Amino acid sequence: MNFIIQNVKLGLLTGSEILTNSVRYASKKAKSSTRNSSPKTRPKHRGWKVQDGHTVHAGHILATQRNLRFHPGLNVGLGKNGTLFAIIPGKVLVTCEKADLNWEHTWVQRCYGHRQGTEFYKKYFNVIPEPQHQNFKLVDQI
Template identity: 35%
Template sequence: MNCVLRLETLWKAKQLAGIKDFGIKALQINLQPTSSRVIPSCCATSGVKGNTRNVSRPDKRRYRGWKVIDGDHVHNGYLLAKQIHSFRWYPGANVVAGRRRTLTATCSGTIRFTKEIFIPGRFTKDATVAAKLPRGALLYKTFINIVPDKDVGRFRLVEQI
């Protein structure tokens, strides 16, 4: 809290102005000499504070999900899918999983979605899921693959090499 001493006499103001320890260079106060009391008065440092709870505000949009469909043409570094908690789409050929399981293209080409049979390891979490399924049931996983473009016009003659 910032407290300011309000002086009610010109005599006290002149006394304080002479003291160099307070760092006062020039103090001009036009007060009438009524008494020699010093009254402390406090000034507000900030205005009215608001409520800090934003209960009714909707959550920030995450923009999760796949960004391409089967048959789309993508370039190197293109974002294919965003997923947070677990893999829904797995990286296939020419696809890399980045931070938070974000799938990114590593080369230019055409997108292909494939479903492949998944055989879990013996002591994995997926093995407990597979044990609860009826005998003969198969687990499938969806992979996002990129079929690279053919290199057309990127050749050199043997004599130039």
């Protein structure tokens, strides 16, 4: 390399010789960036777990959520992490109703505090119990 620099100073090399002798290689490969480059994050699979009209048992998870997107209706409980679950066995019924919220609940205050005093509609999960058979007999009759 020292020889080439000295010859260039003297002007002894032609233009084509300079181009062939002075090739520079990249020290690192060029890499493009991606938005989802972290392969260790797994999807959470939030949302509806049971569709309208399906039969569920007590304790069955109906929906998972981060914000209060779905609301508990008849015979449905709300977990600490926003999970909706069935309290009794029965058939699932999803309705769109005017929101009648418990404004003391922390989730309601966080999600709908700015809407207090206004009228809006939300999806409610309800569990309708299955009708029981009517084949009961009194113990005295048996």
